[in-house]
Amino acid sequence: MSFLKLTVAYDGTGYAGWQIQPASPTIQGALAQAWLRITGEEPNFSASGRTDAGVHAEAQIVGVETQSTLSPWRLRKGLNAVLPEDIVVRLVEPAPTGFHATYDALRKTYRYQLHDGPAPPLFDRRYVWWWRAGRLDDLQMGQGGERFVGRHDFVSLQSLGSDRSTTVRTISNLSVTRTGDRLDITVTGDGFLYNMVRTIAGTLVEVGRGSKPPEWIAEVLAARDRSAAGPTAPAEGLVLASVEYQTA
Incomplete structure (x- = not known):
C-alpha cells in the first residue's frame, strides 16, 4: 500500500x-x-x-x-x-504514510471574486459575484478586512448547519485587491467555518458600498451573532486557491 x-x-x-x-x-x-x-x-x-x-x-x-x-x-x-x-x-x-488531506493541512487560502463594473461580466461570469449596485470602495474594504486578521471567535461569520467543537480560528492574512472591475478578497487561515469566507465577503461588501465603516467589523466579531454580520455572498465567486502542509 x-x-x-x-x-x-x-x-x-x-x-x-x-x-x-x-x-x-x-x-x-x-x-x-x-x-x-x-x-x-x-x-x-x-x-x-x-x-x-x-x-x-x-x-x-x-x-x-x-x-x-x-x-x-x-x-x-x-x-x-x-x-x-x-x-x-x-x-x-x-x-507520507498515513497522509490525510483534511487533518494534515496547516493553512488554506480562499479567494472570493467580485465584479463591480457597470456591465455584466462575460468570460468569467460563472466565477464572480457581479455587484450591480455601483463601484465598491476597495480601500475601505481592505481596512475592514484587517480587523478579521488574528485569532478570533468567528461564530458571527458561520452559517447554521455545521457542528464544530470550537468556532475560534486564526486568520493570518486578508487582502482586498482591485484589477479594473475585478475585486479579489484573499483569505488565509488555519481553518474555516461553514460559509465563513462567503460571509466575510458579504460583510466587507457592506463596508465597500458605504453602509458600514471599517470599524464595524470589530462589532460583528464581538456580537457572536450571525445576524450581526453581512449577507452570505453567492457561491460562484468562491475559489479554493491553495493548501499548505508541513514539509518533510
Missing part, C-alpha cells in the same frame, strides 16, 4: 459540492468513478476542504491510499482521460 497526494482543480458550477450525495453530481463522486476505471479500486478519499455547491477550486488536495502500481504520471494521465472536462487532476505525487 502507498499513499498519494492529488492536486485537483475544478469548475464547481454543475456540481452539488465536493462530498458524495445521493442522486446529485459531486466532485468526489466523479473522481471516485474515474479512479475505479483506472485502478479497479473503490477509493477512500480525504480532501482538504468540502467545498459547497457551485464553489470552485484551483488546488483542492486529495489524499488516497492505494495498491495501484501505476506511476503518478500514468495515474494523472489516465484520470484526466476519463474525468469530465470541468475537473482536472493537476498533480499526483507520493505522500
Whole structure:
C-alpha cells in the first residue's frame, strides 16, 4: 500500500459540492468513478476542504491510499482521460504514510471574486459575484478586512448547519485587491467555518458600498451573532486557491 497526494482543480458550477450525495453530481463522486476505471479500486478519499455547491477550486488536495502500481504520471494521465472536462487532476505525487488531506493541512487560502463594473461580466461570469449596485470602495474594504486578521471567535461569520467543537480560528492574512472591475478578497487561515469566507465577503461588501465603516467589523466579531454580520455572498465567486502542509 502507498499513499498519494492529488492536486485537483475544478469548475464547481454543475456540481452539488465536493462530498458524495445521493442522486446529485459531486466532485468526489466523479473522481471516485474515474479512479475505479483506472485502478479497479473503490477509493477512500480525504480532501482538504468540502467545498459547497457551485464553489470552485484551483488546488483542492486529495489524499488516497492505494495498491495501484501505476506511476503518478500514468495515474494523472489516465484520470484526466476519463474525468469530465470541468475537473482536472493537476498533480499526483507520493505522500507520507498515513497522509490525510483534511487533518494534515496547516493553512488554506480562499479567494472570493467580485465584479463591480457597470456591465455584466462575460468570460468569467460563472466565477464572480457581479455587484450591480455601483463601484465598491476597495480601500475601505481592505481596512475592514484587517480587523478579521488574528485569532478570533468567528461564530458571527458561520452559517447554521455545521457542528464544530470550537468556532475560534486564526486568520493570518486578508487582502482586498482591485484589477479594473475585478475585486479579489484573499483569505488565509488555519481553518474555516461553514460559509465563513462567503460571509466575510458579504460583510466587507457592506463596508465597500458605504453602509458600514471599517470599524464595524470589530462589532460583528464581538456580537457572536450571525445576524450581526453581512449577507452570505453567492457561491460562484468562491475559489479554493491553495493548501499548505508541513514539509518533510
